[in-house]
Amino acid sequence: MNTATTSSVRAGSCTLVGAGPGDPELLTLKAARAIASASVLLVDDLVSDEVVALAAPGARIVRVGKRGGCRSTPQAFIEKLLVAEVLAGERVVRLKGGDPFIFGRGGEEVEALRAAGVEPVVVNGITAGLAAPTQLGVPLTHRAHAQGVLLVTGHTQPGGGQTDWALLAATAHAARLTLVIYMGMRGARDIQHGLLTGGLPTHTPVAVVQHATLAHQRHAVMRLDALHATIEREALGSPSVIVVGDVVQGLQALGEAPAPVPALAARA
Structure with a gap:
């Protein structure tokens, strides 16, 4: 040997x-x-x-x-x-x-x-889907607004089929779930259309957080029907996390909601 x-x-x-x-x-x-x-x-x-x-x-x-x-x-x-x-x-x-x-x-x-x-x-590490809303003071499962969270990718694997955003919207609306969308910036227009088609109200609050926890972090808050337009106007890009749901309402109390959200308080 x-x-x-x-x-x-x-x-x-x-x-x-x-x-x-x-x-x-x-x-x-x-x-x-x-x-x-x-x-x-x-x-x-x-x-x-x-x-x-x-x-x-x-x-x-x-x-x-x-x-x-x-x-x-x-x-x-x-x-x-x-x-x-x-x-x-x-x-x-x-x-x-x-x-x-x-x-x-x-x-x-x-x-x-x-x-x-x-x-x-x-x-394990802290995932951006948790860190990004936390940076804005948004609790993903505030019991007054949500009973759970769905973590979803906006970037599907080639050949793996498209995400059924309408089905996700219907599920989130019926079950009071927060949607946290990773890698969704390039598909924001389709995501917005699908979520609205699936029954989420136009006034559903949304937050987009880019470069969460870093010195150059940026964010914007808007209604769901202004998601794509706000991303374009504010020139937000990747890496970003999109948070959709009533838990984002808390930003108003913190004075964080910028100009795109004036109608957010007028919930139907």
């Missing part, structure tokens, strides 16, 4: 870490420890520089950007790179914006790692 060869083989590992919405102070302690102990970090485009700065000085940083509407690193390539680095003995951290398991493709990466015989660790 060649003991020298056997002892020289390092055991690699992989941790999928949710970097949260951007503010490094919102990281969990477990996430910060994992980042600091990594020898290789595969970093998504939306992870802030302040979070990446927590890596050890000798760590190798690999940018594998994924952002809607822009050229992205193919998911299959990321998965192969994850496996290769772990099998090479590296302590790999896959650093993902928000939470790995909320529209973060973490499930696909876990499946690829397990298929290669690697059991990853997953560290």
Whole structure:
């Protein structure tokens, strides 16, 4: 038996870490420890520089950007790179914006790692769908206005069919649910049309939050029937979260509602 060869083989590992919405102070302690102990970090485009700065000085940083509407690193390539680095003995951290398991493709990466015989660790992060409304003081499940939350992506997988916004609207209206829409900016016109067609009232309050928790955060509040027009007028873009539902009414009490919402109080 060649003991020298056997002892020289390092055991690699992989941790999928949710970097949260951007503010490094919102990281969990477990996430910060994992980042600091990594020898290789595969970093998504939306992870802030302040979070990446927590890596050890000798760590190798690999940018594998994924952002809607822009050229992205193919998911299959990321998965192969994850496996290769772990099998090479590296302590790999896959650093993902928000939470790995909320529209973060973490499930696909876990499946690829397990298929290669690697059991990853997953560290949750604060997802933008929670952080964005919280920045505005909007509770997603205020009991006077909502009995639950639906987290929905506005960007469907190619070949996976279109989201039935009318059905979602009917469900949200009947069950008093808040809709939190990720990656919905490019499809805002269709989302607005579908939600109105499905029965959500025109005066349903909506908030759009861009770059939540960061210094350059922006937001706008409007009625549902002004969603697309407000996004265009205010030049809001990705990454943004769209929050639809009566929980947004609380912004009026805080004096946060800008000009597009004067009729919001006149609810039919």
